Amino acid sequence: MKLALASSLWARRSELRIEVHTVAYSPLRAFSFLCRDFLGLGESALSEDYFWRRYCGFVRRLRFDLAANPTSLRAASSGAVDGLKEYRHGVEKRRRAYPGMADAATDLLDSAAALVESSDAPLLEHLFYTDLLRSGRENLVGIVVPESRYLGPLRRELESLGVDAVPLTPRSLGGYETYERLIFSGPTAWFPDSVVTSPRSSELVFVHFDWVGPDSPPRPLLPGRDSAGWGQGGLPAPVHRTPPGGAAAHSTLVIADILPTIDWDMLQTDVYSSVAGEDVSAVATARLCLLEGGLAAFLWGHEEGRVFVMTFDHGKTAVGDILVSELTPGDYVLLRTEGGGDYMVELAWRILGGKAKAVQVAQDHWKTALAQQLREVGVEAVSLALQRRAAAAASPQNVKAWCTADRIQPGTLDDFRAVMQVLGLEAHADEYWRLGRQLVRARIRAGHRIRTLLLEQAGACDLEVLHERGRADFRLEDGGGGISAFRVIGLAPGTVEVPAYRVQDPFQLGGAQWPG
Amino acid sequence: MTLAPGVIGDVVDRLGFLVGGARLPVPDWAAWLIKLGAYLGARSQSRPPINALLGVPTRDFAACFAAMGVVIQRALDPDHSLSVRQHFLRLASSLPGTAVNLQVGGRGLEGVLDGIADLGGDRGRVVRVRVTNRDGGNEARLVPEYQCYRVQLADEEHSLGEKKKSHRAKGLTPFVEECLGGATAVRLVEGARTDCVVYGTLALLGSELTEQEFSTGGGVRGVLADVVRPKSLVGPGLPHRSCIIRSPVAATSDGPEAPVVVFDGARAFLSGWKRASRMNTMIVLDRAEPRFGDGLDLGLALLREGGTLREPPADLAVMPPGLEVAFFERFR
Numbered sequence: 001m002k003l004a005l006a007s008s009l010w011a012r013r014s015e016l017r018i019e020v021h022t023v024a025y026s027p028l029r030a031f032s033f034l035c036r037d038f039l040g041l042g043e044s045a046l047s048e049d050y051f052w053r054r055y056c057g058f059v060r061r062l063r064f065d066l067a068a069n070p071t072s073l074r075a076a077s078s079g080a081v082d083g084l085k086e087y088r089h090g091v092e093k094r095r096r097a098y099p100g101m102a103d104a105a106t107d108l109l110d111s112a113a114a115l116v117e118s119s120d121a122p123l124l125e126h127l128f129y130t131d132l133l134r135s136g137r138e139n140l141v142g143i144v145v146p147e148s149r150y151l152g153p154l155r156r157e158l159e160s161l162g163v164d165a166v167p168l169t170p171r172s173l174g175g176y177e178t179y180e181r182l183i184f185s186g187p188t189a190w191f192p193d194s195v196v197t198s199p200r201s202s203e204l205v206f207v208h209f210d211w212v213g214p215d216s217p218p219r220p221l222l223p224g225r226d227s228a229g230w231g232q233g234g235l236p237a238p239v240h241r242t243p244p245g246g247a248a249a250h251s252t253l254v255i256a257d258i259l260p261t262i263d264w265d266m267l268q269t270d271v272y273s274s275v276a277g278e279d280v281s282a283v284a285t286a287r288l289c290l291l292e293g294g295l296a297a298f299l300w301g302h303e304e305g306r307v308f309v310m311t312f313d314h315g316k317t318a319v320g321d322i323l324v325s326e327l328t329p330g331d332y333v334l335l336r337t338e339g340g341g342d343y344m345v346e347l348a349w350r351i352l353g354g355k356a357k358a359v360q361v362a363q364d365h366w367k368t369a370l371a372q373q374l375r376e377v378g379v380e381a382v383s384l385a386l387q388r389r390a391a392a393a394a395s396p397q398n399v400k401a402w403c404t405a406d407r408i409q410p411g412t413l414d415d416f417r418a419v420m421q422v423l424g425l426e427a428h429a430d431e432y433w434r435l436g437r438q439l440v441r442a443r444i445r446a447g448h449r450i451r452t453l454l455l456e457q458a459g460a461c462d463l464e465v466l467h468e469r470g471r472a473d474f475r476l477e478d479g480g481g482g483i484s485a486f487r488v489i490g491l492a493p494g495t496v497e498v499p500a501y502r503v504q505d506p507f508q509l510g511g512a513q514w515p516g
Numbered sequence: 517m518t519l520a521p522g523v524i525g526d527v528v529d530r531l532g533f534l535v536g537g538a539r540l541p542v543p544d545w546a547a548w549l550i551k552l553g554a555y556l557g558a559r560s561q562s563r564p565p566i567n568a569l570l571g572v573p574t575r576d577f578a579a580c581f582a583a584m585g586v587v588i589q590r591a592l593d594p595d596h597s598l599s600v601r602q603h604f605l606r607l608a609s610s611l612p613g614t615a616v617n618l619q620v621g622g623r624g625l626e627g628v629l630d631g632i633a634d635l636g637g638d639r640g641r642v643v644r645v646r647v648t649n650r651d652g653g654n655e656a657r658l659v660p661e662y663q664c665y666r667v668q669l670a671d672e673e674h675s676l677g678e679k680k681k682s683h684r685a686k687g688l689t690p691f692v693e694e695c696l697g698g699a700t701a702v703r704l705v706e707g708a709r710t711d712c713v714v715y716g717t718l719a720l721l722g723s724e725l726t727e728q729e730f731s732t733g734g735g736v737r738g739v740l741a742d743v744v745r746p747k748s749l750v751g752p753g754l755p756h757r758s759c760i761i762r763s764p765v766a767a768t769s770d771g772p773e774a775p776v777v778v779f780d781g782a783r784a785f786l787s788g789w790k791r792a793s794r795m796n797t798m799i800v801l802d803r804a805e806p807r808f809g810d811g812l813d814l815g816l817a818l819l820r821e822g823g824t825l826r827e828p829p830a831d832l833a834v835m836p837p838g839l840e841v842a843f844f845e846r847f848r
Contacts, residue, residue: 003728004535006576007543013573013838174804197838198573198804221571221812221840222825233571233840328806 005176012178015202018238020187021130022210025122028066028073029211031111032258035063038104051094053266055087055105062112064260067209069150070123070143070185071157077116078153084109084116123185123207124157130241132183132205133165139180141165142201144173146190148292148487151468171330171467173200174312183207188238190259193218196235206238212258262290262490271296271509272496284404284500285397287324289333290509291486292470297335297506299324301495302401307504308334308450310458310485317461319454321447324491331488332466334454335506337473338482342504345405347446347480348439355438362428362435363408369423371403382422391418404500408443409436453477461485523592523700524554524585530695534729534737542730545572545836546581553585553776555829556796557711558593560775564845567823568798569815571840575802579714579780580724582798583744586712586776587757588696591703603707604664607643608632615670618645618657619688619702626670630656643667665706691730691738704743708755713772714746715763715788716780722760725749763787782811789814793846819844 039056062080069076088109095102127133127143135141143165145154154167166179170192173182179201184191187208196204197218206215220232230237268288286298287305299307305324310317310332319334327333336343349356373382379396386394393415401407402419410416413433420429457474466472470487486506528547532539542550552568559566572578607616607629614629627647634641635658642658645667649655659667693701714721725741726749732738741749747756759772763780764787777792779785779799786807789797801811819825823844828835835841 002535003533003543003546003577004540006574007545009574009576010543010545010836010838014836194804194808197571198802219809219812221569222842223816234837326807330806 008178009176009198009200012199012202013197014234016196016199016236017203018196018236019203019205020215020238020240021126021132021205021207022213022240022242023122023126023207024210025120027111027115027118028122028209031108031115032063032067032209032211034104034108034111035059038108041101041104050266051090052098052101053263055090057260057263057266058083058087059108059112060258061260062116064258065150066115067212067258068146068186068190069154070121070127070145070207071150071153072121072124073115073118075153075157076150077112080112080116084113121157122209126207127183132181132207133163135164135180139178139201141181141183142168142172142179144168144170144182144184144191144195146170146186148468148470169467170195181205187213188215188217197233210242264288264490264492264494267296267509268492268494268496272498283400283497284406284503285400285495286498286503287495288492289324289327290489290491291333291506292489293486294509295486295506296509297333297486298496298498298503299327299333299491300401300406300503302397302407303395304401305406308454310334310454312463317455317458317463319451319458327488327491329488329490332472332485333488334483334485335504336481337484337506342405343476343480343483344443344446344450347449348442351442351445351449352438355435359435359439362432363405363439366420366423366425366428366432367403369425370399370419373423374400374403385422386415386418389418389421391415394418406500406503408439409433450476450480453480454483457483458485523697524551524588526697527588527695530732532731532733534731539731542581543836545839546577548832548836548839549578549581550585550588551831552798553582553587553712553778554589555585555832556582556776556798557586557589560590560593560796565794566796566826567815567818567844567846569812569819569842569844570798570800571803571808571812572800573803573838575781575800575805576720577724577728578800579716579721579778579798580740580744582778582800583712583714583746583758584740586778587704587744588700590711590757590775591696591700604641604643604661606669607664607667610669616645617668617670618647618659619666619668620657625657627654627657629667633658665703668706689738689742690736691732692742694732694734694736695738695743704745704757705755709757710747710759710772710774712744712758712776712778713761713774713792714758714778714780715761715765715784715791716778717784718748718760718762721746721780722749761788765791781805782807785811786814789818815842818846822846 039060062077065076066073088106091102091105091109133141141164143154145151145167146169148169151167151169158165158167173195177200181203182195182199182201182205184195184204184206185208186206188196188206215238217230217232217235267290271288285301287301289297289299291297299305301324303325306321307324307327308319308321309327310319349360352359379399383394383396383399386399391410391414392412393410402410410419416433417426417429420426420432453476454474457476461472466485472485474483474485475481476483484506528542528550531542533542556566556568570578610629612629612631616627616629618625618627625647627645630644630646632641633644639660641661643661643664645657645659646654647657688701688705692704695701696704725744725746726739729737729739745755745757746760747758748760750756759774761772763784775796777795777797779788779797782801782805785799785801799811799815801808801815819842823846826843826845828841828843
């Protein structure tokens with residue numbers, strides 16, 4: 001890269017000016033306060049009832065979409081009309097059991113119904129009124145929205161209005177492209193700190209409704225009284241602008257109440273119940289990963305579980321594998337969507353060729369024995385027995401993982417010997433270890449091959465479409481079938497036990513698909 | 517040794533970068549990073565080690581400029597004289613007639629060793645070198661012990677009496693000479709050692725070190741790799757001064773020893789920090805990178821566990837806008 005580009009980014013930071021514009025719109029304010037009051041009552045009182053939990057998630061999500069999407073309220077809440085009908089029906093069914101709650105819920109739905117039919121676009125109108133969308137020089141104006149789902153409708157609306165501004169998400173701002181002005185639809189807390197601390201324009205404007213706030217400063221490098229606030233790191237304090245005749249906010253909702261969250265408990269319960277009845281001869285520890293487009297996947301949950309990801313650094317696309325525990329929202333995981341199973345495992349067997357059978361027999365022999373041992377005496381007892389034989393890595397989690405195809409064998413010969421001793425297979429230790437190492441080397445070669453194939457595909461990927469849709473599909477040569485890149489929405493904090501074959505197999509979520 | 521701001525300041529003043537044929541001065545943030553590298557390099561013997569945790573709008577070129585500062589500072593370091601003494605001993609143990617190259621005013625003359633002489637008194641010991649003069653004959657040159665780095669063992673035999681074209685020492689490019697001045701430039705290419713280890717993405721660092729052209733006020737062009745001299749990028753047989761390690765690295769405590777370690781990005785820091793527990797470090801955290809928060813959490817945890825915040829040194833007190841720094845000493 002060129003030093004001039006780097007200098008331009010430093011210059012944007014040193015010349016930074018920040019404005020905050022607050023917009024009044026009373027129907028949405030009224031709905032938001034009703035929502036706040038209902039959530040305050042409902043979420044704790046009804047946490048065991050999944051209908052009300054889904055209802056709360058639905059209204060929370062609707063409130064956020066209406067507040068954050070600068071398009072018309074109708075476009076911002078597309079899909080909510082059916083949801084409103086469905087929940088109205090559900091509320092009526094529960095009126096007898098929850099009379100007070102049902103009244104409040106109905107009032108909220110009535111308030112929402114008026115909004116989702118409205119063609120008003122208060123935030124966009126404000127941008128026109130204040131001339132913020134006008135660009136005079138070489139660079140364009142960008143409108144940054146918190147979620148990529150808003151990009152398509154916003155783009156269409158701007159095109160219909162003949163506006164040249166570029167819809168963006170925070171993810172789009174990681175490269176070298178700079179803008180004359182960047183307009184953010186929401187307060188600073190809805191966006192990563194980097195939009196301010198590593199800005200792609202020297203003019204940042206945060207536009208949001210007057211009941212949302214405050215606009216908090218980015219996390220300082222050093223915590224402490226003197227370093228907090230907008231002055232730290234030389235950041236300019238924002239200039240606040242209220243439209244003429246705009247009302248001061250009567251009260252301010254705390255940011256945390258507005259940002260959608262993922263109800264992992266409910267999600268995992270929903271998903272887990274769908275796999276509970278399946279064949280559990282091979283069980284794996286997994287973490288649920290929520291993906292763009294209402295999809296999800298279980299990823300390896302043991303401490304060394306890895307997944308292929310596509311990354312973008314300084315305009316270059318790369319493919320690699322990282323620890324599942326290192327995944328963050330916004331990353332792109334690569335999962336097989338056609339062909340089934342783990343392609344790396346399949347390719348490794350092919351690489352082994354004639355040696356595969358002996359390796360497979362050895363793996364099946366001791367893994368089956370280990371799984372049997374776990375069923376008979378329990379994982380804690382087996383783990384303890386191994387640790388008494390100085391197996392350093394024999395945590396219960398690892399012991400379970402060693403039964404699966406993902407973990408070929410323990411990382412050290414000493415640990416492996418301990419496992420074979422516990423299983424009464426000590427006589428086979430050296431031979432099985434050697435065969436396992438062959439599989440390890442084949443997996444490494446398979447990983448390199450897959451990386452090469454994916455890189456060839458990723459290089460031709462339309463990144464703009466990928467960032468907007470949150471998904472891109474590829475076909476691998478070599479019989480690899482279909483593989484897709486999915487944007488990660490969230491990764492569950494805990495692990496669950498699922499049939500091993502479900503791991504890395506994306507599936508459609510029913511019910512609530514989005515964080516709510 | 518205290519920092520020699522004059523020398524570093526001179527280097528910064530001489531250095532410009534090329535954009536479409538035009539030459540621009542290095543930006544303030546780059547100059548600051550060069551000085552930071554020099555500061556850390558000057559205190560390589562200090563205990564406890566010093567750490568500089570940086571938050572930057574972009575980490576592009578940050579590690580490379582800092583490494584440049586380290587390498588230049590270390591070339592000025594009088595402790596370098598230890599290697600001068602070792603070099604003198606090596607010359608003294610070489611046979612008379614051994615082919616050498618003698619640096620005179622930035623130019624190299626071919627010659628042969630003619631032994632060591634002790635002139636006594638203030639003049640002390642000298643290396644005697646017979647070089648070919650302009651007329652094609654040979655003449656004796658006496659090089660004081662403290663300047664013996666100007667005498668380098670040659671790879672090829674050359675016989676005296678032939679008029680040979682003088683040449684530059686291997687690795688000593690016109691750009692390095694113009695940038696650093698003759699004596700410092702020669703010291704830079706004298707012997708191989710690792711003054712600085714940089715952990716980061718090989719492709720990105722390599723690109724920064726080799727693709728961006730710089731030039732001196734006199735119009736002589738070069739790249740940062742000419743000064744930073746990473747082992748993987750200098751030519752075969754040429755002395756290196758730094759080392760680039762691809763990150764992420766295995767989380768062990770093994771790694772090349774160097775007075776200063778630079779982590780280019782949070783990912784490099786998160787995977788490699790254990791390798792630098794006893795060394796001065798510079799940790800560059802790009803505010804826009806996905807794992808900035810994780811990197812910052814680790815940095816603050818190290819500070820809490822056994823570190824003491826320090827004020828920035830006077831030479832570095834004026835920071836470029838957009839730069840955030842925490843200096844701390846770490847006791848364990």
